[in-house]
Amino acid sequence: MMDAEMRSVVREELTLALEELFQLVRDHESGNLTSAELVRRAFRSFHNTKGALRVAAEPRLELLAHCVEDRLATLRDGKASPSAELVQLLPEALGVILREIETGTEDPRCEELFALLAGQPEKPAPVPAPARSVEQQRAPAPELRDHVRVDAERLDLLMALGADLLTQQSSQRQRLSALSALLERVGLLARTHREQRALLGPIVRELETLVRRDERELRRGGQLAADFDRAMRGARMQPLTGAVGQLQRHAHETARELGKDVELDVDVGNVELDRQVLDALRDPLLHLLRNAVDHGIETPEVRRRAGKPERGRIAIEARLRGPFVELDVSDDGRGIDAERVVARALELGVEPPADADKSAFVADMLFSPGFSTAAGVSHVSGRGVGLDVVRARVTELGGQVTIEPQPAATRFRIRVPTSVVSLRGLLVRAGEADFVIPSSMIQRTLRARREEVRSADGAATMVTGDGQPLKLRWLAAAMGQTRVDDPTILTVVVVADGQQRLGLVVDEVRGDTSCVIKRLPWNVRKLRGVIGAVHQGDAPLALVVDVAQLLRGHTSVPDREQRVQAPQQRRKPRILVADDSLTSRTLERNILSSAGYDVETAIDGEEAWRSLEQGEFDLLVSDVQMPGLDGFELTRRVRAHAKLGQLPVVLVTSLDRPDDVAQGADAGANEYIVKGRFDQRTLLETVSRLL
Numbered sequence: 006m007m008d009a010e011m012r013s014v015v016r017e018e019l020t021l022a023l024e025e026l027f028q029l030v031r032d033h034e035s036g037n038l039t040s041a042e043l044v045r046r047a048f049r050s051f052h053n054t055k056g057a058l059r060v061a062a063e064p065r066l067e068l069l070a071h072c073v074e075d076r077l078a079t080l081r082d083g084k085a086s087p088s089a090e091l092v093q094l095l096p097e098a099l100g101v102i103l104r105e106i107e108t109g110t111e112d113p114r115c116e117e118l119f120a121l122l123a124g125q126p127e128k129p130a131p132v133p134a135p136a137r138s139v140e141q142q143r144a145p146a147p148e149l150r151d152h153v154r155v156d157a158e159r160l161d162l163l164m165a166l167g168a169d170l171l172t173q174q175s176s177q178r179q180r181l182s183a184l185s186a187l188l189e190r191v192g193l194l195a196r197t198h199r200e201q202r203a204l205l206g207p208i209v210r211e212l213e214t215l216v217r218r219d220e221r222e223l224r225r226g227g228q229l230a231a232d233f234d235r236a237m238r239g240a241r242m243q244p245l246t247g248a249v250g251q252l253q254r255h256a257h258e259t260a261r262e263l264g265k266d267v268e269l270d271v272d273v274g275n276v277e278l279d280r281q282v283l284d285a286l287r288d289p290l291l292h293l294l295r296n297a298v299d300h301g302i303e304t305p306e307v308r309r310r311a312g313k314p315e316r317g318r319i320a321i322e323a324r325l326r327g328p329f330v331e332l333d334v335s336d337d338g339r340g341i342d343a344e345r346v347v348a349r350a351l352e353l354g355v356e357p358p359a360d361a362d363k364s365a366f367v368a369d370m371l372f373s374p375g376f377s378t379a380a381g382v383s384h385v386s387g388r389g390v391g392l393d394v395v396r397a398r399v400t401e402l403g404g405q406v407t408i409e410p411q412p413a414a415t416r417f418r419i420r421v422p423t424s425v426v427s428l429r430g431l432l433v434r435a436g437e438a439d440f441v442i443p444s445s446m447i448q449r450t451l452r453a454r455r456e457e458v459r460s461a462d463g464a465a466t467m468v469t470g471d472g473q474p475l476k477l478r479w480l481a482a483a484m485g486q487t488r489v490d491d492p493t494i495l496t497v498v499v500v501a502d503g504q505q506r507l508g509l510v511v512d513e514v515r516g517d518t519s520c521v522i523k524r525l526p527w528n529v530r531k532l533r534g535v536i537g538a539v540h541q542g543d544a545p546l547a548l549v550v551d552v553a554q555l556l557r558g559h560t561s562v563p564d565r566e567q568r569v570q571a572p573q574q575r576r577k578p579r580i581l582v583a584d585d586s587l588t589s590r591t592l593e594r595n596i597l598s599s600a601g602y603d604v605e606t607a608i609d610g611e612e613a614w615r616s617l618e619q620g621e622f623d624l625l626v627s628d629v630q631m632p633g634l635d636g637f638e639l640t641r642r643v644r645a646h647a648k649l650g651q652l653p654v655v656l657v658t659s660l661d662r663p664d665d666v667a668q669g670a671d672a673g674a675n676e677y678i679v680k681g682r683f684d685q686r687t688l689l690e691t692v693s694r695l696l
Contacts, residue, residue, distance in 0.1 A: 011591070014587060014591045015058070015061045015106065016107065018587040018588045019103045025050060026096040029043055029046055029047060030043075030092055034092075040087060041086075044080045047077055047095050048074060049585075050099075051070050051074040051077065053588075053589075054070045054099065055070040055659070056586050056659060057587075057589070058102070061106065063106070069118060072119065073095065094121065094122075097118070188212040191212060241279050241424070242280075243280050243283050244277050245273040245330075249271050252269065252271065253271070255294055263298060264304060265302050265305065266315055266317065267318075268316050268317070269294075269320075270321070272320070272322045276323045276324070276330055279424035281424075282424060285402055286332070288598065289394070289398045289406070290321070290332070292394055293334040295601075296392065297334065297415070298317075301319075301336040301338030302336055318336065318337045319335070319336045320333070320334075320335050326420070328423060328424075328429070329423065329445070331419070331420050332419040333417070335414060335416040340414055347363075349370075350366075350370050369505070372396045373393060376392075376393070394577065395419075399419055400552070401536070403422055404419060404421030420445075422445065429518070430517070430518055431444060431447060431516075432514075432518045434511065435481040438547075439515070439547035440550050441539055441547050441549045442509065448500065448501050449499045450497065450498050450514060451497050451508075452494055452495065453467055453494070454495070455492070455494070458495070467497075475497075475506065476507055477495075477508040478508070481511075483555055484535075495510050497509065497510055498511060500552045507556050534554050535548045535549065535550065537549045579603040579605070579622050580597055580625070580626060580692070581620075581624075581625050581626070582606045583609070583628060584627070584631070584657075585608055585631045590606050590608070596685050596688055597688070597692065600689055610639040617652075623653075623696060624652065624653045624654075624692060626655045627640070627655070636656050640656065654673065654674045654675055655688075657680060658677075658679065659680040660679075675695055676691045676695065
């Protein structure tokens with residue numbers, strides 16, 4: 006049974022295909038599209054539809070799509086023109102398919118279409134032409150009349166324009182402030198110099214008029230900008246319930262593979278998150294689920310001996326806390342074995358400091374890259390890749406993740422902003438540049454005398470008012486500036502992530518700010534210690550500090566990261582999936598993401614090629630039949646490229662003729678998977694073998 010998420014994806018793909026077919030028919034009837042092009046593009050549409058229906062486990066509808074595809078293939082191969090009746094039948098057939106998907110009931114017209122399609126192409130049976138009004142054309146999906154699908158990139162563009170509008174407001178506010186200051190100076194001059202009063206009086210009154218007018222315009226523009234900003238944020242928000250289906254499937258599949266019985270309870274209410282936040286949270290939630298099933302929940306036999314229900318329980322709860330959302334992932338399993346964690350740390354050469362809090366040390370080790378307490382390595386666990394990824398992804402969002410051990414249970418708590426488009430932070434000056442430190446990572450600010458700073462473990466350290474040592478790091482130096490001031494009185498911003506904290510030494514704290522984050526250009530996007538940039542009106546651009554990355558260089562366990570990573574550091578394999586079918590693309594992405602891979606998608610061969618040239622990937626999974634650059638030619642380009650020549654390539658297609666398979670091999674594909682015999686295990690086994 007397909008889950009709600011994938012069924013929604015299938016419905017969306019079929020709806021888009023239907024709209025495209027209506028447009029193709031209109032263009033063909035108006036003479037703007039040749040018969041050959043109509044046949045070619047309609048064939049592509051029904052080919053993708055057939056694949057989507059296979060995913061949806063709808064064999065009857067899949068057969069109908071296959072029949073239409075066969076008729077179009079005959080016309081394409083014979084270079085014949087379709088009859089007017091067949092042209093009208095194309096959107097009708099897809100409309101029937103979509104109606105059955107939406108209603109869940111069989112449409113009697115479906116059997117009639119089978120009979121019509123069985124006729125000879127030269128003499129097709131008469132088919133009633135559908136009415137040509139737009140409203141009737143879209144009748145198969147009536148609920149979409151009140152909705153408009155907008156490409157995510159267009160929403161991002163609108164958000165960027167809104168950010169520019171807010172920045173312009175900030176600039177106007179600064180100019181108004183300067184004008185008001187000028188007015189005050191001129192007024193003071195007029196009051197103190199009687200001989201200038203007659204001359205300056207009219208100027209003062211004119212300036213007052215200008216200031217009052219600008220104040221009104223600024224208030225009006227500010228309200229419009231704020232309304233636009235709120236409306237656009239609302240357009241980007243998506244319900245957290247959209248991720249529930251994938252989480253349920255992932256929990257059950259992992260439990261089945263491990264021979265466990267697990268029940269997943271999800272209570273996320275009406276929580277909505279920005280699309281970017283929701284997408285970024287999928288991997289952390291899947292990691293925590295996998296961790297709970299593997300390390301937390303015991304086998305039914307063990308639970309029975311312990312007097313527990315054989316079925317383990319995992320709960321995911323979400324609630325809003327102002328501009329943040331808190332997500333709890335808890336289980337009623339065995340809990341965290343602190344002694345085992347400490348023992349494993351000692352095996353890796355990491356000893357807890359004498360004065361360290363044991364629970365803090367355990368939590369710190371569990372989030373360490375490369376750390377695992379698993380007895381052996383499996384496809385589910387033991388590779389030391391998991392909780393460190395959770396922390397990295399969450400901190401990239403400006404959030405925090407903590408562990409709350411309980412008797413015979415474990416709770417992970419994730420706290421992230423509902424939107425990462427905007428940011429509240431502390432604007433500081435360090436060296437020759439301005440920076441914004443996210444408020445969610447700040448504990449406090451303090452001032453210290455230079456003589457209070459000591460050296461410990463090769464790092465500058467001071468003792469705070471609570472008697473705890475605090476390691477210091479000069480922000481200007483951390484950002485690569487060569488000139489760093491060393492004043493007598495230090496200004497320190499104390500930042501923290503979980504049990505780790507660090508004092509960032511800055512030159513000046515300039516105050517709180519609410520700003521819109523701009524992504525860095527692609528060529529500097531991986532600038533160390535930086536998340537993005539923000540506008541400050543007429544002032545220079547300010548960089549947003551990646552606090553988590555700075556903290557990783559100064560952890561509470563000396564040299565912990567280097568020691569733990571040394572034996573078994575592994576980078577998360579990165580896979581590119583290229584498929585012009587939304588359903589196939591989403592299915593393959595979900596399967597690979599759930600298995601722990603970092604997955605990027607491309608909608609056709611040309612986009613895939615651009616991604617391969619610009620990024621770094623460990624494997625390519627590609628469809629064969631794609632518009633423009635198909636999978637065979639894409640594979641040939643990969644093999645001919647000096648840098649990409651050894652990249653593993655997996656072709657996934659419904660073309661199963663021997664000459665198609667041979668063509669894939671000649672192009673240089675490592676593996677050729679036929680969709681008709683495709684399943685999740687086949688794909689994962691193939692990818693695992695090639696990597």
